[in-house]
Amino acid sequence: MTEQQQQQEEEQSAKPYVKSVCVYCGSSFGTDKSIIKAAEKLGELFYKLNWRLVYGGGTTGLMGTIAYAAMGNTIDGNSLGNVLGVIPEALVIKERNSNSTSDDANTDIVEKINSDVQNGKHNGYTPLSEKYGKTVIVKSMHLRKELMAKESDCFVAMPGGYGTLEEIMECITWSQLGIHDKPIVLFNYKGFYDPLLDFIKKSIELGFISAKNGEIIKVASTADEVIELINNYKIPLNSRFNLKWGQQ
Known part of the structure; x- marks a missing residue:
């Protein structure tokens, strides 16, 4: 090993470990x-902890809110956070003035689309902005979910709709099957996920889910508790399937 390589290794090992947290949530408010x-x-806590947010990309709804905060915009306005958005190309609309050095030219279209989302008129497209982090555009929803999972150390679900529920349930199933052993936390704000937790409880009672596998999910009611549960997560032992998934 050369002296330069050794120095690079020492510099790398000196850097603090950065958790990557995948957050699923609504594209509406x-x-x-x-x-x-x-x-x-929650986004501000990620920024302060120097954790990376991985999310579904774009600027609308709760997704845009947490990304904007995780970049540090709501704290110091410097956009120095660590955020990775992953979005299918079919959902993207680019509305930025190439002559502008800021995202001010993007503000009107963001506000318009957010207003449409709020009023149920949104056509599915979402603008991109550097104030919301780095964005990777992929070909399909399947590739989006695959990349988000690979880039993340843990998964959090905030309130959302069909997509949010489908995404977090897939992560839970993957854990049960032994595909990953990453922390999974429901941010059960104001009891939003109580009906889902009742479903899981009923499934355990009827023998469709083992009691141990019911412990795959941890439940938080505040942003601070989300952080605490991620840091102290322990995967249930002797319950999940010990399957061989090759490169999965």
């Missing part, structure tokens, strides 16, 4: 405005 504040608080 919902009707309870306090949920927006909860998303903002």
